[in-house]
Amino acid sequence: MKTRSIVVVLCFCSLLVPLALFAQDKPKEQGPPGMSNAEMEAMMKAMSPGEQHKHLARLAGDWTFTSKMWMAPGAPPSDSNGTMHADTVLDGRYVQSVWKGNMMGMAFEGHGTDGYDNLSKKYVSTWVDNMGTGILYSTGTCDNDGHKCESKGSMIDPMTGKDSYMRSVISWTNSDSFTMEMFGPDPSGKEFKWMEMSVKRK
Numbered sequence: 001m002k003t004r005s006i007v008v009v010l011c012f013c014s015l016l017v018p019l020a021l022f023a024q025d026k027p028k029e030q031g032p033p034g035m036s037n038a039e040m041e042a043m044m045k046a047m048s049p050g051e052q053h054k055h056l057a058r059l060a061g062d063w064t065f066t067s068k069m070w071m072a073p074g075a076p077p078s079d080s081n082g083t084m085h086a087d088t089v090l091d092g093r094y095v096q097s098v099w100k101g102n103m104m105g106m107a108f109e110g111h112g113t114d115g116y117d118n119l120s121k122k123y124v125s126t127w128v129d130n131m132g133t134g135i136l137y138s139t140g141t142c143d144n145d146g147h148k149c150e151s152k153g154s155m156i157d158p159m160t161g162k163d164s165y166m167r168s169v170i171s172w173t174n175s176d177s178f179t180m181e182m183f184g185p186d187p188s189g190k191e192f193k194w195m196e197m198s199v200k201r202k
Helices: 002-025 037-047 050-058
Strands: 061-069 078-089 094-103 104-119 124-129 136-142 150-154 161-172 177-185 191-201
Touching: 050 078, 050 094, 050 104, 061 094, 124 150, 136 161
Parallel strands: none
Antiparallel strands: 061 078, 061 191, 078 094, 094 104, 104 124, 124 136, 136 150, 150 161, 161 177, 177 191
16 A cells, blocks of 8 residues: 555656646746737836826816916906816826817917826827917926926917917816916016916816
8 A cells, every 4th residue: 555655646746747847938928929028017007097197187077267368568468258178088198178268359269188198207288279370289297286287388479480488387276276377488588477367167
């Protein structure tokens, strides 16, 4: 009986050794052909919405706004008002907004796309409207809770035909209201506030 038991144990061990060697030789799981696990992980991290995208999602919904615009430092402001509607798109990666109202006695419509670039670690935005034919691209940062955001971009000034910068500051009062201030250079090159908007959720 002892001899038979020893034989059984030896046979069992002989089966385990090849299995162990096979397990060691088995290649690790990988992503799509030509892409390593590390590359796949980096891609997933770059494409996944995070906390910054949740901050942007507060813009979704229907809003009303009032605005003041100054054509030059010290000049009296012109007042206007309008509406804004925004939706999150592409599974919360971006927010697209449509602003409608009146500006300088003319019907105004502008479209914005806002996001957060996980790779550059910056908020990004594009803007087009019926007051021009260009596309404004701006980048910026927000504080940790997303209550105050500042961005900067450039555009061609229609008055001078030269490239000019634009700086915007968004300050959230609460989840249902925020203000937006727009700054740019005056004729002397000194920065001044040329627009202020008060935005409230409907």
